[in-house]
Amino acid sequence: MTSASNDYLFLADSVGKSFWGNTVLKSATMWARPGVITVLFGLNGSGKTTLIRCALGLLRADHGMVRYDGRSYLSPRLHRLARLGVFYVPDRGLLSRRMRIDKQLRLVTERFEASDTEEWLERLGVSHVLRRPVHTLSGGERKRMELAMAGIRNPRCLILDEPLTEIEPKERGFVNGVLREMSADGCAIIVTGHDVDDLMALADDVIWVVGGTTHGLGTTEEAKAHHQFRREYIGPRGS
Amino acid sequence: MWFLVRASLAAFGLILPVARVEALIVLIVLVLLRTEIRWSHEDVMLGNLGVSHLTIYAVAAVPVITLEITAGVVGRLLLGP
Numbered sequence: 067m068t069s070a071s072n073d074y075l076f077l078a079d080s081v082g083k084s085f086w087g088n089t090v091l092k093s094a095t096m097w098a099r100p101g102v103i104t105v106l107f108g109l110n111g112s113g114k115t116t117l118i119r120c121a122l123g124l125l126r127a128d129h130g131m132v133r134y135d136g137r138s139y140l141s142p143r144l145h146r147l148a149r150l151g152v153f154y155v156p157d158r159g160l161l162s163r164r165m166r167i168d169k170q171l172r173l174v175t176e177r178f179e180a181s182d183t184e185e186w187l188e189r190l191g192v193s194h195v196l197r198r199p200v201h202t203l204s205g206g207e208r209k210r211m212e213l214a215m216a217g218i219r220n221p222r223c224l225i226l227d228e229p230l231t232e233i234e235p236k237e238r239g240f241v242n243g244v245l246r247e248m249s250a251d252g253c254a255i256i257v258t259g260h261d262v263d264d265l266m267a268l269a270d271d272v273i274w275v276v277g278g279t280t281h282g283l284g285t286t287e288e289a290k291a292h293h294q295f296r297r298e299y300i301g302p303r304g305s
Numbered sequence: 306m307w308f309l310v311r312a313s314l315a316a317f318g319l320i321l322p323v324a325r326v327e328a329l330i331v332l333i334v335l336v337l338l339r340t341e342i343r344w345s346h347e348d349v350m351l352g353n354l355g356v357s358h359l360t361i362y363a364v365a366a367v368p369v370i371t372l373e374i375t376a377g378v379v380g381r382l383l384l385g386p
Contacts, residue, residue: 122352124348124349124352143352143357143358144348144349144352144353145351145352145354145355145356145357145358146355146357148352148353148354148355149355153353154349154352154353156346156349158346159346160346160349160350160353161350162346162347162350164347170350173354174353174354177354177355219353
């Protein structure tokens, strides 16, 4: 990846992170551009989540910097970036188990003065779960609720860590459609995951996390044509 | 953040009738709160709302510290200095 360019809304550049002497990221870079869906691919343990958490300040990076909306951050913090339009949906779930969903939703709605809450809930098919405790939701319902929450927030930059993991295969196209519409509205989106077919169908731009670093592979066609990526990640079915 | 916590605890020991053991209890409770918030990922939800870690821990610490101070004062009143 070449250095910062002006069309990046979000850029985490040359991020390094070690845990107790075990280097997970040597120098990794990820970016998000308005109206573009960037997909981070990588094997389990390759450092995708670590990269995201460092970029958002949820983990302290050993080195690297973040640039968001023209400003540089050596020590980024999620709450500061969130005030400027970033919304992060982690892989382990966003919803608190201590509060009913409608109360959590009200926090987002009131904080960001959203007016289309009902519309998003209807659209994602989660209007009926509002009064249920979080732990009674299925994985798919929880993911769809988190996506609805992201939509209600109407972020400038949306970062989703493995959003399709617990979504039924038949619903993944629908979720992809929602993300595609958000992207068409100008949202810069970063997605990670392992569902190659679904994510390749979604991606405009592909980043491969491997060996503690990242490779910007370009479009899905370019990524599929990348010999090493095909051999080491996609496998024979990605032809 | 931790400097502030340590400074606050030192101030308790000097100014308020809270013993070092009680100050240690406050510190342990704060660490547990921090761990609990991190593990439950509520820091991510609150971060998305623009709420800083410092605010989360400060708000979480208020009832603990208040309780400790109250216990310290009542203890001194009942048991003497």
